[in-house]
Amino acid sequence: MNSARLMVSGQATGIAEAAYREAYKYAQERIQFGKAIIEFPPVYEMLTEMKIAVEASRTLLYETSRFVDFKECYEHVAETHPERAAEVKSEMKRYTRLANLFTPMTKLYNTEAANKVTYDGIQIHGGTGYMKEFNAERHYRDARITNIYEGTSQLQVVAAIGGITSGTASRFIEDFIESTDFSHCKDLLGQVEKAQLNFDKTLLKIKEIADADVVTYHSRRLVEMATDIVIALLFMRDAKHSERKIKVAETFIAKMVTRVEMNMNFIVGEESTLLKNYQEIIG
Incomplete structure (x- = not known):
């Protein structure tokens, strides 16, 4: 595959x-x-x-x-x-x-x-x-x-979520930050690290809940959070060789941080209205 x-x-x-x-x-x-x-x-x-x-x-x-x-x-x-x-x-x-x-x-x-x-x-x-x-x-x-x-896309989420909950994504993000020179965009790195903390906090909450239906319900949000952070890091790395890429990274990260925080708030807040109501709504 x-x-x-x-x-x-x-x-x-x-x-x-x-x-x-x-x-x-x-x-x-x-x-x-x-x-x-x-x-x-x-x-x-x-x-x-x-x-x-x-x-x-x-x-x-x-x-x-x-x-x-x-x-x-x-x-x-x-x-x-x-x-x-x-x-x-x-x-x-x-x-x-x-x-x-x-x-x-x-x-x-x-x-x-x-x-x-x-x-x-x-x-x-x-x-x-x-x-x-x-x-x-x-x-x-x-x-x-x-x-x-x-x-x-739904099956891609199913295929990716194991790498999220097992910690593969978090380890990649940590290793990437440690091994990459971001001296050219320290301010941006601080914003990405904030998003990383929110992502890790969300993963901990999901593991505490330990409910398969809840994990499945939030899987796409978790995968998208990880993807957002990874793309931000790749843009920042690429920016070392291009001033234009700094502008690209700045613009992407400005919205990325908000998206990650929004997803965290939705998941950590134990939002499960849909799980409770979907049968009556669609049936």
């Missing part, structure tokens, strides 16, 4: 990139009220969010591909050089855990992001985006299958 998830994640990223480019071009060319619509805050906000989502998808995809490559390399060494199997066993297990967490996490994020990016692409085009004269509607249709085949 790792290869299939990576393949679809890459496909979704490509579709999102194409949709962004179409929307950006149209927003520059379309004149309303005497100026290009890209100059209006509602439009450039959408374009900014689209661009950040595409870049988040790409950096997450590359990092996940690295884990899968290492996993397969160590497996190959163990298989073809039995005398080295014991030597590589620890690293092979480590990268297997990371690959098993990150491939569903990446497919979930990238395909959902592609759906949102292509949706906003049509929105920027207005009514013309719904027509076949533009590529915007095709990108939206192409993106729609990505979070369905090779495992729906």
